[in-house]
Amino acid sequence: MAVSGGRRARDVVLGVLASGRGTNLQAIIDATISRQIPARLAVVLSDREDAKALERAREAGIEALHIPPGRFKTKLEPEIELKYAQALKDRNVELVLLAGFMRVLHGNFLSAFHNRIMNIHPSLLPSFPGLKAQTQAWEYGVKIAGCSVHLVNDMVDGGPIILQAAVPVTEDDTPDTLADRILKEEHRCYVEAVRLYCEGRLRLDGRRVRVLADHGADPAGGGG
Numbered sequence: 389m390a391v392s393g394g395r396r397a398r399d400v401v402l403g404v405l406a407s408g409r410g411t412n413l414q415a416i417i418d419a420t421i422s423r424q425i426p427a428r429l430a431v432v433l434s435d436r437e438d439a440k441a442l443e444r445a446r447e448a449g450i451e452a453l454h455i456p457p458g459r460f461k462t463k464l465e466p467e468i469e470l471k472y473a474q475a476l477k478d479r480n481v482e483l484v485l486l487a488g489f490m491r492v493l494h495g496n497f498l499s500a501f502h503n504r505i506m507n508i509h510p511s512l513l514p515s516f517p518g519l520k521a522q523t524q525a526w527e528y529g530v531k532i533a534g535c536s537v538h539l540v541n542d543m544v545d546g547g548p549i550i551l552q553a554a555v556p557v558t559e560d561d562t563p564d565t566l567a568d569r570i571l572k573e574e575h576r577c578y579v580e581a582v583r584l585y586c587e588g589r590l591r592l593d594g595r596r597v598r599v600l601a602d603h604g605a606d607p608a609g610g611g612g
């Protein structure tokens with residue numbers, strides 16, 4: 389099954405959901421501007437009016453909307469979730485990127501963008517899903533930490549993994565220094581995963597995401 393089709397004549401239209409400082413968003417913005425990824429970022433949506441991510445989008449001339457999340461803390465109200473999906477559809481968004489979006493998305497949103505939602509998570513999944521993953525890893529005492537870009541499904545941080553990067557944990561690390569080192573890899577990995585999608589080089593095989601070496605050519609010789 390294809391996650392992304394073949395190479396396109398036109399840019400892939402992206403939409404980003406973010407709740408916070410937006411450094412991953414910035415990496416995506418920079419990569420579209422430099423044409424490292426053949427994509428156009430149409431809109432950034434946030435549940436928080438004061439999200440620095442909205443400011444970064446506006447500075448780059450990208451439409452930035454605050455859509456209040458409703459009464460829940462960890463999810464959107466169902467009718468508000470529909471508003472998020474509609475805002476993306478109205479702008480012809482094909483691929484949705486979660487970049488520090490602090491709410492879990494549910495059924496209707498997930499089916500509206502089936503296999504077209506990516507998330508970046510600061511651990512080597514399936515280890516340390518959920519909040520404060522870098523602190524979880526540091527406290528557990530792992531020697532290798534890292535980050536994962538994955539497709540979003542109905543399991544929190546549990547969708548098919550697209551790319552991962554490993555980061556060593558040093559003796560003098562604190563959760564903060566480790567998080568900083570992981571963040572650099574997040575920016576690189578997220579841009580790379582979006583680029584692969586835009587180049588039509590991702591195939592879903594069960595829950596394994598296969599990365600094609602070249603457009604249309606599967607190194608393993610199998611179908612997708």
Ligand code: GRF
Nearest residue numbers: 409410411412488508509510
């Ligand atoms: C990142 O660590 C990301 O992995 C996690 O939330 C954080 C967002 O950071 N999902 P930023 O807003 O992109 O700077």
